[in-house]
Amino acid sequence: GGGEDPMDTGGDSDAGASGGDDAGSITIGSANFPENELLAEIYAAALSDAGVDVDTQLNIGSREAYIAGIQDGSIDALPEYTGGLATYLNPEITATSSEDVLADLQENLPDDLEVLEISDAEDKDSLVVTSETAEELDLTTIGDLEEHAGDLTLGGPPEFETRPNGVDGLQEVYGLEFAGFRSLAAGANLTVQSLANGQVDVANIFTTNPAIEENDFVVLEDPESLFAAQNVVPLIRADAVNPTIEETLNEVSAALNTENLTSMMVQVQTEGQDPAEVAREFVDENL
Amino acid sequence: MISLTWQWLVDPATWTGPGGIISQSITHLRISLVALLLAALVAVPVGLFIGHTGRGRWLAINLAGAFRAIPSLGVLFVATLLLLPRLSGNLAFELPVVLVLVLLAVPPVLSGTYAGVEAVDPAARDAARGVGMTEAQILWQVELPAALPLLLSGLRSAMLQIIATATIAAIVGIGGLGRYLIDGQASRQYEVMAGGAIVVALLALLVDLVMAGLQRLVVSPGLVVAKEH
Amino acid sequence: MIGGVAWSTVGDLLLRHIYLAGVPLLLGLLISLPLGWLATRYRWLAPPMIAGTGLLYTIPSLALFILLPLLLGTRVLDDANVLVAMTLYSVALLTRTVADGLGSVPGATRQAATAMGYGELRRTFVVDLPLAVPVITAGLRVAAVSNVSIVSVAALIGVSQLGQLFTEGFNRNDMGPIFVGIGACVVLALVLDAGIALLSRVLTPWLRAGVAR
Amino acid sequence: MIRFESVTKRYPDGTTAVDDLSLEVPRGGITVFVGPSGCGKTTSLRMINRMVEPTEGRILINDEDVADRKPARLRRSIGYVIQHAGLFPHRTVLANVMTVPTLIGWDKGRARTAAMEAIEKVGLTADQASRYPAQLSGGQQQRVGVARALASDPEVVLMDEPFSAVDPLVRTDLQNEVRRLQRELGITVVLVTHDIDEAISLGDHVAVMRQGGHLAQLASPGELLTEPADDFVASFVGKDRGYRKLGFTETQVEADPERTVSLGEDVPAGRGWVLVADEQEQPLGWVDRQGSGGPVQEEELHRMGSLAEVGDSARVFLDAALSAPSGRGVVVQDGRVVGTVTPERVLEAIRAQGGSDG
C-alpha cells in the first residue's frame, strides 16, 4: 500500500502496538462534516499531548465509508455517535435513550471494534425548517408535517434517503411522504444553504450545527424518538487501543458536552476559525 | 459484486421511474449538451479568429492549458457558494455545474478549432484569396469547412470529458447519472456505483458514436478522401 | 496563513498532491511507451488499443476511486487506489500520444535508419523515440495538467491533497481555502507544464538550432 | 498591357524582394518571369493582383492603377493558378471551378455551365467534375486549378510555378495545354518559373530576373538565346543555347530525294544505308547495305532517328540528320517520306536564312 509514501506513516493495522514507544501511534479519521472533523482534531490534539504519535485522515465520507476504513486498517479511531452507529449495526434497533442505545451498540459491535466512554455531548439528527415555514404551516413537531409533506421537498445527505431512520423511518413512524428528496452530498453547509435559500423546505441537519441558531431555523420535535440518542463516543479498532490512548480519549469524553461543542462549532463555522486551532484551544483549556 | 452489478443493471426497476437510469440519463445529457453548446459558443469563434489571423496563438495555447489546470471540484464549490444564495430553484445548482463543465470543455474545443483552421492547406488559403474571396468568405467558405474534422473531434473529446465529469452534479443535489455514484457510495451499495459508472461510460460512448455519425454527415467527403491518401 | 489556511498545511497538501498526480504520470508514461509502440508497429492493433484506452477516460474519477479497492483488494483509504486510478487515466491519454509521436517520425528518416542497418529495437530507441519527444511531451503536458485537476476529486473519499481544501472550505462556508486550493492546483499544474516544456526543450536541441542560412 | 512602373517591394523584415522594377507585359501571349530561387518572381507576380502590395511604384492593367481597385474585385477579374493547384479539398471539382463565377454573382445555372465548359477545355471529363480533388492525380488537380482560373473568362491569368510539382511527362502535357488554351482564348498569361527550359519553350516573352527583382532581360526566347544581355543571362540560359536557338529558326530546308525500298525487296551490297518504307511510303527504318546484300529483313532494320516534318524548325531538321544512323535525316509530310537531309544541308539552309547572322 502506501508504504513508500513518506507522508503516510500511519494506517498500518499494527500501528497501535508499534515502535516500542509506550504511548504508541494512531491514525484518527473523521466523517465529512465539520463537527466530526473538529472532534477528530480534539482527539488528535489530546492524544498528541499524551505523547501518542498521531496521524489524521479527515473528511472520509459517510459512515458507510469510514467504517470500512477503520475495519480495513486505513484509520484506527474516530469520533462516533452512539445512535447512528447502533442503527448502522442493527437496523432493527428500538432503543432511544442514551443507555439503551449504548447497550445495544456494544452488543452489536464487531469484535475488532470498541467504543470507549460516551460523553454528554450529543449531536442528533433532526428535521429543521425555516421559521417562516414553521409559522406559516404551524409546525412544532415532525408529526405536524403530515398534511404538508406532499408539497415539501426534503433535503439532506444522500445516506439519509436510504437509512432506516431516514426517509423510510419518517414514513413509517410519522407517515410522512415528501414531494421529493434532494440529496446534498457536499457536506452539511450545502443543506443549510439550500434550506435558507428555499431550494429545500425541510432539512436533515445535526442539532449542534450553529447554522440553526444563526438562521433562526426551527428544529422540529421528535416525540416518537425516530432519531436515537447520539452521544459522542470514540470508536476505535480493538488492536489499536492502549492504556494511554484509552485514558486520554475518556478524558476528552468527560470534558465534552453539548454546549461547549456547539460553541466550538460557532467558532469554526460562523467565525471561520481553523478547526485544528479551536481543538487545540479546547484541549489546552480543559485537559 | 460483478453479479450484483449485473443484477442491478438488468432490473427493469433500475431503468424506469423518476430516479431511473433513463430519466437520469436525460438529465445528464441535458446538462452536458448545454455545457457543450456554451463552450462551443465561446471557444469556436475565438479558435476561428486565432486560426485565421494567426494572432494570439500563444495566448490560446496557454489559456487552454490554464483552463485545464483549474480543478473542477474547487470551481464547483466556489460557484455553488457564490450562486446558491443568489439564485433560486434548480438553477442555483445547475449553473455551477454547467460552469464547471464549460471550463472543462473550452480547452479541447478551442485547440481543436484553431488547430483545424491552422491545418488548412496554405495553398488553398492562398488560392482562396487569389481568386478574390474576402476575408470573411475565406473563413466561412474555405477555412471553416476544411477545419471541421479537427473542430468536431475537439467537440467530441470535450463531450467525453463533460459526460464523465457531469457526474459531480450529483454532489450538489441535481440529477444525472452521478446520483448512482454518490448515493451508491453513501449507502455502500457498490453495485449501484459500479453500474452507474458503466452506464456513464456507455452513455459517453453512445454520444460519441452519434457525434461520429454527425461528423460523417457534415464533413465533406473530399476531406475524408484526402486524409486517406 | 493564507486564506485561513496555514502555510504548512498548504505545503503538506501540495506535496501529497504532487505525489498523487506525479507518480501516476510517470507510471502511465512507462506503460504507454510499449503500448504506443505496439500500436504503431502493428497497425491493426492501433484502433482497438486507442479506443480501449480512450474508454478508460470515460469512467468517472469518483467511481474509479471508490471501486478500485473492491477490484484490487486494497484498503478503502489507501493511496494506492488513487495512484492506480490516476495511472489508468494517464495511460488513457498517453498511449495515443506515444502512438502519434512515433507515427510522426518522417517515413524517410525511418527508412534511412533501416537502410543504414539499424535493427528494429535499436532504431526505436535511438531514432524514433528522440524524434517523438516533441509530440510525447506535448501529450505529457496535457496529462500532467489534467492529473492535477482530477486528483483533487479524491478529496471526496478522504484522501488528503489540495482537494481537501475544497471540501473543508465548502463545509465551513469559507471560500478562502477553496481559492487557496484552486490557486495551488493551478500553480502546480502550470509549474509541471512548464517543467515538461523545459525538459522537452532540453531533449530536442535540434529544434532550436535555427534554419538554413 | 500590364505595366510595372518603378515598383519596389520591401518586406517588413527588411528583405528587398523587388527593387525598382519597370517592365511591360504585352497584351496576349505568354509572358514568363524566370530567374533563380528567391529573385522576386512570385512577389512581382502577386503584386499584379494585389496579393502583395508594392512599397513603391505602381502597376497598371490597361492603364488603370491596380491600387485604385478593390483587391477582392480585382482578383476576381484575374485568373490565378499556383503550384499544387491550391484546390479547396472540401469541394468537388465542379464546385471548385464554380468559385469565381459564383463570387462575381453569376446565377447558379450560368456559373455551372461556365465551369463545365472550363473543365472540358482543360481536358477533364464530366465524371471527374463530380469528384473531390483528392481523388485526382497531381496532374489532373493542376488542370482543375487552370480550369478554376479560366471559368469566368478573365483577360489575364497569373500562374506561379504551375507545373513544377508534376511529373516531367505530365508537365509537358500541361505546358502544351496551357499554350493551346492561351492561343484559343487570346488571354494574357503571366507565368512564373525557375526552369529556363520551360520559360523558353513556353514563353512568347521571357523576363529573366536576377536576385532582388532586377530585370536582366525581357525578350523573345530566340533573342534571349541569340543575344543574352549579359553574363548572368548567358549563364542562366545555359549550355546548348546555340542548338536551342535553332528551335526558333524557321527554315525552308530543301530535302534531297531519297529512294525507299520495301521489306523483302532485294537490295544489293554497296548501296550503303537504305531507307525502308511501307506501301504508304511511311518510313520503317534504315538497313545497312554496305558490305552485304540480299532481301531486306525486318530484323535487320535499324531504328529511325527522329523525324522532321516539313515546316519544323531547323532544330528538328538538324536533329533528324544527326540522329539517323545513315547521317541523313528523314523528312516527312503527313507521315510520308518526302526525302532526307544531311546536317550540311540544314546548316546551309540556316545560313541562307541569316539564322546565325553569318
Next chain:
Amino acid sequence: MIRFESVTKRYPDGTTAVDDLSLEVPRGGITVFVGPSGCGKTTSLRMINRMVEPTEGRILINDEDVADRKPARLRRSIGYVIQHAGLFPHRTVLANVMTVPTLIGWDKGRARTAAMEAIEKVGLTADQASRYPAQLSGGQQQRVGVARALASDPEVVLMDEPFSAVDPLVRTDLQNEVRRLQRELGITVVLVTHDIDEAISLGDHVAVMRQGGHLAQLASPGELLTEPADDFVASFVGKDRGYRKLGFTETQVEADPERTVSLGEDVPAGRGWVLVADEQEQPLGWVDRQGSGGPVQEEELHRMGSLAEVGDSARVFLDAALSAPSGRGVVVQDGRVVGTVTPERVLEAIRAQGGSDG
C-alpha cells in the same frame, strides 16, 4: 557484380511491381535505373539491400545471394542515399555520418575520423559538421546524405532519386560531385531516377525500365541514343537525341586559326565578324565589321557564344559554332583562344570519327 536473376516482386495488395527481372550491374561505375513513375525502380533498388524482399528469384552481390545474409548486416555494408537525404534531424551532421561506422562497431575515434573524411570528401566544412541538418540548405543536406553513405567505405552505394528535390543548379553540382567520388573511390553506384537527362549525363550504364519492372534496355548512354531498342526507349530518350548523342562522340576537331584583335584596335570595314580578345588572348566577344570600320569599342561587343575547350565532345563544339553570332565557334585551351570552328568543320570531324556511322 550485382545480379538480378528472374526477380519478381508482388506486393501484398497484388501489385506486381517487378516482373521476372534479370540484369547485371557491372562492378564499378554508375548504373542508372530510369523509367516512368511507378515502373518499379525503387522496388528493384530496395531489393538489393533487402529493404524489400523479392517474391521470386534471387539477387547476388559478388555471387553471394543477399538472402543468405542478415538484413541489418547486409545493409551496413551498402551505402544508401535517398531523396531529401533522410537525415536524422536530431543528430548533428557529424553524428549522422558516423551512423554506419558506429553500427559496424568501429571505435569512436576511428568512426569520427572516417566521418570527417567523408564530410570533407563531399565538400562540406568541419564547421558544418557540427550543425544540425535543419541548419543546412537542401543541397548541403543531400551532400550529408552522400557522406553518410560513404563513411564506412562500402563497395556498393544505392541512391534513390538523390537529386530530384534540389534546385537545378545545385543538382548539376551534386551530379558532378557524385561522378567525381565514384571515379575517385572506384565504388559501384546504383542510382534511380525518372529523369532521362540525368540518367544519360550521369550513367556509365543505363537500365531503362518500363511499367511492371520490365527491363527495356541496358546500355551505355551513347548506345541508348544511337540504337534505342524499341519505340518505348526511343520515345523515352526523347527529342534531341541526335544532338545529345554528340555528347558521347569524342572528336579531334581541328580549329581554324583566327586572328584576334584587341579593344581599341582600329579594324576597317568589310572584315565581317572579328573576334576580340585581351592581352592574354582570352576571348572578349565579337564585333561586327561588315559595313563600318573604326576602333573597337567595348559597347559594340556582341556576347560570345558558348566556348569549346580542346578535348570537349562534338556537342560542345557544335554548340559553340551554332551559338556564335559569327557562325564560328571559339575554341580555347586554358582560357586562351586557339582558333574557331564552323559547324561544317565539326560535322566533318564527326563523320571522320564514324560518329554517325555514315
